[in-house]
Amino acid sequence: MSRLNTSLFLTALSTLSLSVLAQTQTVNVYTYDSFTSDWGAGPKVKKAFETHFPQCQVNFTAFGDSGTMFNRLRLEGKKTKADVVVGLDNYNQEEAEKSGLFAPHKVDLAKLSLPIEWKHQIFLPYDFGQFAFIYDKAKVQQPPKSLKELVERDDLNVIYQDPRTSSVGRGLLIWMNHVYSENDVAQAWQKLAKHTVTVGKGWSDTYGAFLKGEADLVLSYHTSPLYHLVFEQKDQYLATEFAEGGVLQIETAARVAQHDNACADHFVAFLLHPEAQTHLVKNNVMLPVIDASIEPHFDALKATQMHTKVIDTSNVNATQLKKWLAVWQTTLTK
Template sequence: MRPALVLLAAAVALASPLAAAAQDADRPVLTVYTYESFTPDWGPGPRIEAAFEAVCGCDLRFVGLDDGVAILTRLKLEGDGTQADVALGLTAELVPELKATGLFAPSGVDLSALTVPGGFSDDMFVPFDYSYLAFVYDAESVANPPTSLAELVSGDPDQKIAIQDARTSTPGLGLLLWMKAVFGDEAEERWAELSRRILTVTPGWSEAYGLFTKGEVPIVLSYTTSPAYHEMEEGTDRYRAAAFSEGHYLQVELAGMLRTSRHPELARRFLAFMLTPEFQRVIPTGNWSLPAAPTGEPLPEAFGHLVQPSRPLEIPAAEVEAHRAEWTAEWLRGLGR
């Protein structure tokens, strides 16, 4: 190659990444706070990022935090100075508390396509998936799984369980509400009874489920949909959800736009995008949950093998807001913390 052509080629090679960098610098960045299991390569985040960036002309960036309740805590601490445009991974029972912060803005999203059990209507928050809480057990270690929450509470204290912290974790908060829905005024006493079985209380879902899959605990608080992952990805039915006669607590996951978003129209586009088939198709085998809106295709066969709760349990969000601190204090006393 002639010297002049070498110099030209070198200049082109140097200019290409600079041009790409300049182009990237012109793209608005949409920052989404979410929970840590949403963001890894095996989670839904990368596929959703690619799908949205293909239509938005933006750079979608997920920031993984401990868990859903931790997202709310982080936003309260940051206030109007938060860098988040969207918070994804909050739950329906937190809506009144979320609104009380004054941090969120109306979504402008049409929710008529939702398929969430019992329906959902709100001007600020958009559901993106749902599931039911369940205690998932290792069938190679647990021959007789509990058939009710009462049976779990009074079961063999030598057969340990892992749960999540109600102050930082959405499934942990869900269990707090599940216990209250089933046991009412006896919840604190039942927490004390259950404490004999608890090996550990983790900050979030990932830590607890990691202990379970490593064989360090035979039963873990998770979701009815969790066994689908093991069936589809590992080809095993070893890990199963115990069906409880009193019912299972329904958890609906939401996202909302921050009032201080630097890109409000883009944030609203993302919230609307969550209800499209392109987003919802990722949910079953990305987040291992049930889609909140039509996907345009049937669920994988493994989802037909899951526990189907005969009785969905919920406590109205306004009641949760009024009593969450009180019920959390009961939980702490019951666990001796």
């Protein structure tokens, strides 16, 4: 090839490369750190998404928890670089919506399969689960049958998470205030405190303490035993079944209104793709939000959970949560 032809070829190649790069669009995703960890769903969802949409590139920014993530977003306001937020749940979406930072998604909600009807046009569910206390059946032969029994049973030591820093702990806060009246809940917290080993900052350290044998029960998810069964072939861990029903957590994704980003729209919609759902379910150890075959044990639990009694928490709002949290803090500091 002559020098002239070589020069023309390299110029053409350079122009083509710049054209391809110009078509590539970055999706900045704010989320929580366990989602982006090596064992989390994030890296697998990112890889699958970029395979389906090669013109899009996902960039994760991880925070210690969803609360910290949302506070950072509010602080940045219209100057935020985030295109998508992954990890807000059904109990902080009211406050998130009032911020005005999010835009409606473009996903058909008819695709969803949840225990409750979902109509929200801003926050799109990507997995769900019920809170439950987990125990080792070899150590606890007579598990409590209700939350009230758990509170009263001082022969059972428990661990749960701080509702100020953990969405799981916030689940117990909601649970307690639906089972107990406003006049009785403080006394119930006091009774529970008498046989609480520790109130941890987050799920990881508290669940780890439980596995080390530091408590009889730990607050987690109804899906937690599936991790041990499917990935460790251990069947001794079970979830409590409470007569009054459990509290549902639905994790969601949302588009940030500030940026017009087609790849961000694709990413949010992709979270409902069967391939993404498989990664989300197995790595988050939660349940799918669409009708899809993921894994026999998860599929069986999903079928059961679709008809399991859940407490109606649709009217829980930010004002109530702050009030309930204040009662919990005051009670534990007495």
